[in-house]
Ligand SMILES: Nc1nc2c(c(=O)[nH]1)N[C@H]1C(S)=C(S)[C@@H](COP(=O)(O)OP(=O)(O)OC[C@H]3O[C@@H](n4cnc5c(N)ncnc54)[C@H](O)[C@@H]3O)O[C@H]1N2
């Protein structure tokens with residue numbers, strides 16, 4: 001706390017008043033109804049109704065904190081400001097990255113006239129005589145010779161259609177009189193049927209996908225079919241995580257005032273799900289020199305720290321950023337939880353190297369991850385912006401008088417109203433030090449200052465596992 005620009009050291013009277021007011025409301029009206037809420041986090045101002053803007057008696061807004069939407073937009077801008085050079089990688093390495101160049105077909109597809117079915121290639125009207133007893137044209141085999149008019153030859157799906165063949169008849173639609181060596185069609189034969197002509201899907205040079213397309217497993221298949229052995233992609237942003245705090249344990253039960261490090265295990269896979277390459281996660285304790293050395297020596301495009309963003313005696317993030325000559329771009333965001341989060345530029349030339357300082361409280365850290373790291377990484381990897389996604393909220397949600405709130409919700413898995421329309425169900429256990437709510441959630445609802453009424457549409461930030469899948 002106290003991390004707003006120009007007054008990082010100490011807590012102002014104004015800040016104390018805000019938090020005391022919120023804590024009182026929370027204790028009197030929230031605690032009983034919402035066991036998971038924490039003082040100052042799940043409450044509106046006294047007497048305030050959800051969905052109403054803060055009235056004249058609302059505590060004053062904190063100065064210097066960047067509005068939530070502005071902070072996200074700024075993180076996206078700096079992330080996208082300098083496009084990193086394209087990188088040539090194998091197909092397998094490219095999955096999950098973004099195409100740096102359009103995917104142009106290197107060949108016609110199919111690259112030869114091919115049979116769509118197992119059956120007979122025929123030339124001209126029937127009945128046909130079999131070209132050679134037991135003869136057949138198989139996929140991948142040598143080019144067959146021309147088919148004389150009136151002839152038929154067995155053919156397999158994917159095999160080259162002999163020159164001069166006029167149709168393919170599926171085996172189940174043909175009858176072979178073996179004694180006479182004659183082939184009869186059981187139904188009308190249409191010129192060209194079940195022949196896939198060369199270039200049906202694309203011609204050499206056709207654009208199959210534009211630059212910027214996400215390389216999905218389906219894109220890998222298409223690229224391979226179209227002749228690619230590797231792809232030119234936008235490199236994944238490299239991220240290094242420094243977990244701060246002497247009180248953190250890496251295993252076993254919490255004891256003696258120590259707590260388990262919840263962010264080390266959470267951040268690397270979450271960052272990977274956001275498209276980053278994670279160089280490593282290191283626990284640095286509360287050692288300012290070690291943090292300074294680690295931040296200045298890091299080769300990452302983005303350094304993510306956890307904890308130490310406030311103004312306590314061992315909160316070293318601001319001092320080491322000053323010492324490193326970093327430029328603070330965002331120093332506190334008007335969002336709960338997570339308001340002490342910060343974004344700094346560490347220099348690094350045209351492309352820029354950045355640091356996102358996540359608050360130590362675990363849900364506050366998730367809030368910082370989605371507010372600052374996600375847009376920065378997305379823009380740097382040149383992934384397309386996400387269209388805002390709105391859904392009505394099932395229940396009233398208390399808001400902060402001035403700040404945006406991010407509240408864990410379930411919206412895909414089971415949140416439906418009587419008519420079956422999707423709705424977001426706000427979850428309890430959403431205090432800044434709690435992960436119980438977010439662990440059960442598939443999104444975070446963006447609650448405007450003043451709160452929201454049941455039925456009101458709120459923006460939802462999807463979590464990477466929203467659709468029930470995670471790799
Ligand atoms: N006087 C004030 N103090 C605080 C304020 C305030 O407004 N005035 N704001 C509080 C808020 S809100 C937050 S968020 C935290 C942010 O503080 P820091 O970023 O400096 O975080 P720490 O002090 O290092 O830790 C806070 C809390 O989180 C626990 N923690 C830290 N790292 C981890 C981890 N990896 N895994 C699990 N838990 C972690 C830590 O033990 C503390 O309990 O400041 C408040 N203070």
Ligand code: MOO
Nearest residue numbers: 337338339364432
């Ligand atoms: O409200 Mo703090 O920002 O716990 O997260």
